[in-house]
Amino acid sequence: GRLFRRGLLVKNATALERLAEVDYVVFDKTGTLTEGKPVLDRHAATVDQQRVARALAAASAHPLAVGLRDGLDVDPAKVTEIREVPGQGIEGRWNGAIVRLGRADWVGASEDVGTATWLQIADAVPVAFRFRDRPRRGAAEAVAGLRRAGCEIELLSGDTPGAVADLASRVGISEWRAGVTPQDKVARLRDLHDRGHRVLMVGDGLNDTAALAEAHASISPASALDASRAVSDVVLLGGQLEPLGEAVVTTRSATRRIVENFGIAALYNLIAVPLALAGLATPLAAALAMSTSSILVTLNALRLR
Known part of the structure; x- marks a missing residue:
């Protein structure tokens, strides 16, 4: 719900878990970090x-x-x-x-x-x-937000070195590569994976499709080609990139809440089951304990809102 209100449509059931594991973000340039309207x-x-x-x-x-x-x-x-x-x-x-x-x-x-x-x-x-062409709205904010979340960031583009360097400096990306082919992008993602990184690929074009499919998690803007949106895990519905940083933070928080809720449920069963087997828990006490456990789990989950 929170991600959808921020303009992020999650398509894959496992996307949230994989997005929470991301520690490296690779951006395409034209149509992704830029408005895509040269x-x-x-x-x-x-x-x-x-x-x-x-x-x-x-x-x-x-x-x-x-x-x-x-x-x-x-x-x-x-x-x-x-x-x-x-x-x-x-x-x-x-x-x-x-x-x-x-x-x-x-x-x-x-x-x-x-x-x-x-x-x-x-x-x-x-x-x-x-x-x-102009940078997409919220591009610099997205880069800053992802960096605050602890992610390393890289720009891969098939454009000329001058154009790529200029955009990278405007949005705050220090690591970039120009003249990159679709095969080069896939090779780079595999290299990062072999080094132990969990890579988020953000792209929009036909040239990005293979890289989006290769990445640990992937995001495409709503303006992307159908092929790119089809293989991506998340679609960015709005025109701004700023919610990307929040998406990583939110999914990490959601993963922590899930683990905490499992802990609450496990603790309840660890205490309540032996008491019930020993005949020390009355039906009323068991019902109250069960309700309390459910309320705690619900309240903990609501911390994400």
């Missing part, structure tokens, strides 16, 4: 390049593709054989030439500062489409 800022593409880029972007739900599609005021070119390559971008064929829209290293471009997606037509020099 706005096309500038580019130097020709009209034909814009038309090809818009056609390719229409085949993807990635936030950069959506921002590009919304920011280009041209009709899409007729691109065929379009397919999305997870962690890389979108590929197709235009006028017999292979065209690609995606990561800089995938199209043969040099990464630079800032968030951008790159278009390459055949063997031509790639052209960049640059974006601006």
Whole structure:
């Protein structure tokens, strides 16, 4: 009830227990720590390049593709054989030439500062489409809350080092990695697990699906793709990230209350059963003791509210 009032929908019966064990949190960047609504800022593409880029972007739900599609005021070119390559971008064929829209290293471009997606037509020099995006509301507060809860925090992103470093500094994350593929994210989570960590993965995109499934516990915002929400344990219903820190604290408190209630019940039985077997407990005394035990357990559970 408390988590739901804070905008967290728990989907899995064991999620609360696993969330309480978390000691390391891994964040995705675009669409998770940011609003996920990048706005096309500038580019130097020709009209034909814009038309090809818009056609390719229409085949993807990635936030950069959506921002590009919304920011280009041209009709899409007729691109065929379009397919999305997870962690890389979108590929197709235009006028017999292979065209690609995606990561800089995938199209043969040099990464630079800032968030951008790159278009390459055949063997031509790639052209960049640059974006601006803002941190999601409550991102810095969420990071601070998780750190107060004793969690280590890391940012993994497929974006350029400059863009990742800039966002990390704005939300208070010191440990970050850029240019990370979906496979790299899974490998990193496995490495953390092998080191004894219980990892919470927070992500929203198709590129995060495998990592969300691999993590000890996982959270996706409501704006995430269906595939990401399907594999996550908890869905963040509101637009703010701030409740994440409270979620870890609350689940830990809930776990402690459960253990305490088992202790109360065990203590009652340890005292009451021998007395009843010895004939020292009257029916009225037994009923009062049982009611007192139930009241204590209920009151202890209500401490979570």
